[in-house]
Amino acid sequence: MRHPVFFFSRNFENALINPDNPHILKPHLLCAAWEKPLTEEDAHFFGDTFSQEVAELEKEGKLKRRGEHWYLSPGVTYPAQGINIRSTSTKNFALIDTSQGYELLETIESSFAFSQVHPGAIYLHQGESYLIIGLDLERRVALASPTDAPYYTQAKEITDIRIIRANQEKVCSGVRVYFGEAEVTTTVIGFKKKMQFTEEVIGEERLDLPTQRFLTQALWCDIPQKAVDRIAEVGLDFAGGLHAAEHAAISMLPLFALCDRNDIGGVSAPFHIDTGKAQIFIYDAYPGGIGIAEKGFEMIAELWRATLKTIEGCPCRDGCPGCVHSPKCGNNNEPLDKKAALILLQELQPLEIARKQKRMTK
Ligand SMILES: [Zn+2]
Ligand SMILES: [Zn+2]
Numbered sequence: 001m002r003h004p005v006f007f008f009s010r011n012f013e014n015a016l017i018n019p020d021n022p023h024i025l026k027p028h029l030l031c032a033a034w035e036k037p038l039t040e041e042d043a044h045f046f047g048d049t050f051s052q053e054v055a056e057l058e059k060e061g062k063l064k065r066r067g068e069h070w071y072l073s074p075g076v077t078y079p080a081q082g083i084n085i086r087s088t089s090t091k092n093f094a095l096i097d098t099s100q101g102y103e104l105l106e107t108i109e110s111s112f113a114f115s116q117v118h119p120g121a122i123y124l125h126q127g128e129s130y131l132i133i134g135l136d137l138e139r140r141v142a143l144a145s146p147t148d149a150p151y152y153t154q155a156k157e158i159t160d161i162r163i164i165r166a167n168q169e170k171v172c173s174g175v176r177v178y179f180g181e182a183e184v185t186t187t188v189i190g191f192k193k194k195m196q197f198t199e200e201v202i203g204e205e206r207l208d209l210p211t212q213r214f215l216t217q218a219l220w221c222d223i224p225q226k227a228v229d230r231i232a233e234v235g236l237d238f239a240g241g242l243h244a245a246e247h248a249a250i251s252m253l254p255l256f257a258l259c260d261r262n263d264i265g266g267v268s269a270p271f272h273i274d275t276g277k278a279q280i281f282i283y284d285a286y287p288g289g290i291g292i293a294e295k296g297f298e299m300i301a302e303l304w305r306a307t308l309k310t311i312e313g314c315p316c317r318d319g320c321p322g323c324v325h326s327p328k329c330g331n332n333n334e335p336l337d338k339k340a341a342l343i344l345l346q347e348l349q350p351l352e353i354a355r356k357q358k359r360m361t362k
Helices: 004-008 022-035 040-046 050-059 110-116 225-233 238-257 292-298 300-313 338-347 351-361
Strands: 063-066 069-072 092-097 103-109 122-125 128-136 141-146 151-172 175-195 201-206 212-221 264-269 279-284
Touching (some): 022 050, 022 069, 050 063, 092 110, 092 128, 122 141, 122 151, 151 212, 151 300, 225 238, 225 338, 238 264, 238 292, 238 300
Parallel strands (some): 092 141
Antiparallel strands (some): 092 103, 122 128, 212 279, 264 279
């Protein structure tokens, strides 16, 4: 909002879909087979992974081969019905209003369910507050009842990311940036109750929920040594700087990838176990990935530039929701160091911009 010209002059043509994502492709192959038996020639329409996915569906017993054709197995009925058009996953939780004869309010994707509809959570549905009074993991049902509680809840979660493999890499402003596959594990360990408007913490509860894991696509980048040195020189918090830069980048990426910030996740680590060094990760929050991190990898220079501009242009002193705070941070926005993030992002700019920036901060 502070840069309306930039915002409104954006091209908005970047609608993303990743048709090679097996979570998207496989259900579509079943739908196609319902219309007309599949043949080898259909690889022409469904891409390079066609044969592999068809073989898997055959193994899973959903397709049956007869001669040159694959047919739907007899037990499979109208596959389109089981496809979720809003996400890659078909496993949703139903949110049920217990006060209205157990009416279905909405469905929530399973990857968000634990952080949004855990027992004790306040959930907003069409502007109304609901208290979650039960979560049945087996039947995938969350029970809610209307509430006028003056507080909201914020889940605390631990997220870990492991690199499976880098598929692409490039050097941007002197640092290496990678794009590839990663495994994300998340455990929701508790939540805080915060008063509306004052943000005062009035309670904290622990939760015992199973760890969720999924494979997805991610981009990650090295951190310029100069940034590490400069941050140490002035005695700022390096981990807080990484975390703040990650948050701000996640809030900017939707401008480039046309997505919601809930579609993206991030992890920053001063020391990552797979690389042995400091790293910022940005990943697609959907199993298999939908192309967001890939877009971010493509446009990484623009992303760093927009992120720097946002932090720089924010009039707050130590960080606010307009720059480095994230509403969905699993770590309650701690630690964050806005000034360290500024240095980090300056060092991530192409040389000419970086020089200009440094003169300005002096
Ligand atoms: Zn701010
Ligand atoms: Zn965070």
